């Protein structure tokens with residue numbers, strides 16, 4: 001399913017943002033803190049904070065999402081579109097065993113549940129169904145969130161800095177899990193400020209600065225021969241730039 005964002009505007013924080021992600025494409029959205037990456041993602045999901053409104057167009061598989069009601073959007077979330085944010089505890093219920101949480105997307109969408117143990121084993125957490133979130137490490141919690149996000153084989157997965165809060169080895173494990181467990185035909189929008197992550201996960205990259213997309217292209221081109229001065233600075237300041 002194609003995600004098509006056209007002339008997205010959120011106050012003066014996201015300005016005329018347009019991009020498409022085709023079925024099976026993995027697209028990175030990079031840019032410094034405050035450049036509007038999260039607001040772009042939240043607009044797609046219909047989850048903008050109170051007081052902010054998006055205009056323009058966001059279509060998933062041809063369906064317009066921006067003017068859809070909450071009643072129309074909520075069945076899509078967790079089914080057609082799933083998300084993984086930086087801090088897994090914001091997505092988990094601290095008082096519910098993780099086995100019950102990973103099967104929640106099936107109940108929410110009235111679908112026949114796959115066994116919790118199977119979903120947890122698929123993200124490398126066998127035998128944890130009876131654990132509560134606080135009994136797991138940060139990386140394990142993010143695996144639980146990923147199991148929930150992937151439970152219904154979403155057409156679009158949005159990850160907003162999913163590994164930023166984790167230590168480096170765990171980051172690598174979660175990234176590899178995202179790469180291997182996302183169905184081949186699902187689209188991915190991956191927000192990060194880490195260019196090495198983009199290089200390892202994404203086919204294409206969008207670069208955001210002050211609410212606008214200032215550069216986009218195949219990840220390998222943007223990361224080796226950036227055109228915009230901002231992307232050049234970003235690359236020079238990164239580990240990728242330092243090793244060139």
Ligand SMILES: Nc1ncnc2c1ncn2[C@@H]1O[C@H](COP(=O)(O)OP(=O)(O)OP(=O)(O)O)[C@@H](O)[C@H]1O
Pocket residue numbers: 013031032033034035036037038039040049050051052193
């Ligand atoms: N509820 C809000 N009301 C007004 N301004 C907001 C609101 N939420 C975010 N902003 C502002 O919008 C701008 C873009 O925020 P956004 O969270 O999209 O940035 P980001 O690129 O995702 O940054 P980060 O990498 O730090 O998450 C920032 O200047 C932020 O202060």
